[in-house]
Structure formats: C-alpha cells, structure tokens
Amino acid sequence: MHTAVNASIIALDRQVSIISELDDIDALVRLYRPKLLRYVTFSIGDGDLAETITQDCFLKAYRNRASFRGDCSVSTWLFSIANNLVRDHLRTKKFQFWRKARATAVDITEMSSVLPSAERSPEARLLVREKAQQVNGALEKLSANQRKVFLLRFTEELALEEISEAIGMPVNTVKTHLHRAVTAIRKELGAAR
C-alpha cells in the first residue's frame, strides 16, 4: 500500500515535471527541435517539407501536452507524432510530395559547411564530409521503413523498444528492418567483407 502510494506520488511528480517541460516553449524548442528536424529531413529527404512537418509536430505536441501521460520519454512521443505526420503527408499528398522531394533534396555537402571549423583540421573536415556523404547516399537507397528505423537507432540513439513505440511496429519487425538497413549501409560504406 505504502509502495503504491509512493509510486503514484512519483508518477504524479514526473507528470508535473513533464507538463512544465512541455509548457516551456524555449526549452522545448532548444532541446528537441534540432534532433526532430534532422530526423524528419533525412527520413523524407526534403529540407523544406521537413521544416513544415517539424513545426506542425511541435504545435500538435504543445496543443495536446495535457494528454501526454509520460509513459514514454518526451523525445519518443515527439518522434511518434512526427512519424504520424510524415505518414499522413505521404498518404494525402503522395505525388506532390515526391515531386517536391526531388526538387529540394538534401545536400549534405552544403550541410557540412556549417561544421565548426575550430574543432577540426581542414583534412579532418574533408574526411568527415566524405563519410557523411557516403552515409547519406546509402540512406537514400533504403526503403522508407528501413531508413526511419536506422535513423532512430543510430542517429537519435533510441532503444529498440522506443523505436517500436515511436513507429508503431513490433520490436521484432523493427529488428528485421534494422538488420537489413545495417547490412545495406555497411555494404555501401565498403565495410562488409
């Protein structure tokens, strides 16, 4: 009984802290926006559309913050909202989406120009850019599900269970997609024997 009361107090405390975290617009944007924007951008391959979807995602999360029970982390919740938005977008505007996606595709070379120069030598920066380009090229060849799962695991560092929750797939399906994605990426990187 005592333990149950303590657990409910802790859950309530966590809920309150999450609600106040979600109420703080500046902190919310500072903490989660870069990762969410990156994930959506490389999931759909279109920077402009990713910006729109990311904004919609935050707006939706902010409007529904009272309904967030805290069963998962805030980032998992945000990724799941983003996934739903991407899926809805694909479903409703499929043809326009792909036409647009080809027109404003992500340019990793341009992206690498924002890398802080003080941290690396020019040679190291060149190497980083090449490696990043290789990964991006390999990502483009994956299926949509493989790409999403791969990004959530190796870029956003979510656990398999969190990916399963964010994407709405069983853990075993996530593992299957992930295994195929890793094998394909390693082959593209020349790492596979």
Place this chain on the structure above:
Amino acid sequence: MSLQTASQTSLPASPHLSDEQISQYLVDGDALPEVTAHLADCQRCREELAVFGVSMDAFNDVSLAWSQSQPAGRLQERLRREARTEAPRRALAVASWALCASLAVAAGISIGNHERAHELTARPAVAVAGDNEAQIERDNRLLFAVAEATSVKTASPLEEYGLGLEPAAQESLKGKNRHDRNFHE
C-alpha cells in the same frame, strides 16, 4: 551464436565474425555475449565495427550541426501565438464550467425548496392539545348526522321486493307496493 566457422566444404575456418554477426551485433549487441567476448580479443573485428562507427559519427555531426544552425524563430513564434490564443480559450472554458455549475446549484436549491414546501402542506393535521375522547365522539356524531341528512336514500332491491323477508312480511310489502302504484296512477 557460434562464430564464423568452416562450412562442410573445404573452406578454411575463419576466426573472425561474419558480416551477419557484425550486423546483428550492431542491431542488438547486448543480446550476443559471445560476439562481445570475441570483440574484446579481436583487433580486426573491432576495426570492422569502427568503420561503421566513424562513418555514422561523421554523418551525425554534420547533420546535427546543420539542424542546429537552422533558425527556429518561426516555430517559436507559432508556439507563442498558440499559447496566447490558448489562454483566453482556457478562461472561456473555465467561465462556461462555472456558469454551468452555478446553474446546477441554483436549480438544485429551487427544487429542494419546492420539495420542502410540499412536505409541509402534505403533513397530516396535528391533534390540538385540548381535544379529548368526549369531544371526538361529539364531532363524530355531528358528522354522521350531517352525512345522514345530506345523503339521498335509495331503496335496495332486497328492500324493495322484500327478498329475504318472512312470507307474511312479503305479502304486506306487495300490498303496500300495489297501493303505491294505484295511488300514482
């Protein structure tokens, strides 16, 4: 899971992890203690893994630096606008609830008052302290007398035809009835 070994054919045994095992380790490394143990001793397999790790680190650094450099002003402005419009909406919702609650309370009070008034009027008359048995008896007699005087007397069929009476009494009643009919004619 066993490490990559010679197949049934004449291929030489490889003491290293297979591509499959490396991929599996990258997906769910914690579930493969044998592979983890092998990696602790095998420099070449660790290098295989490092190729993947270095490439992913480079991609993550570039992509995060880019997304952090993207201005978030528009998003913050949209969220603040949402917060501003949300406050009056919430106040309106609270006011609506308050109005509904006060209406419910008012209705409850008026229904309660009505019920109370009904109870007071429906309550049976309380006996006055001065009443006694003799007074009640007198009142009852008076009431019976009033009822007797005001009620319309109609003869029952039994009385009219003398059913249930003695034969002599029946004859007498028939004679009386005949006399009454002749009188009216």
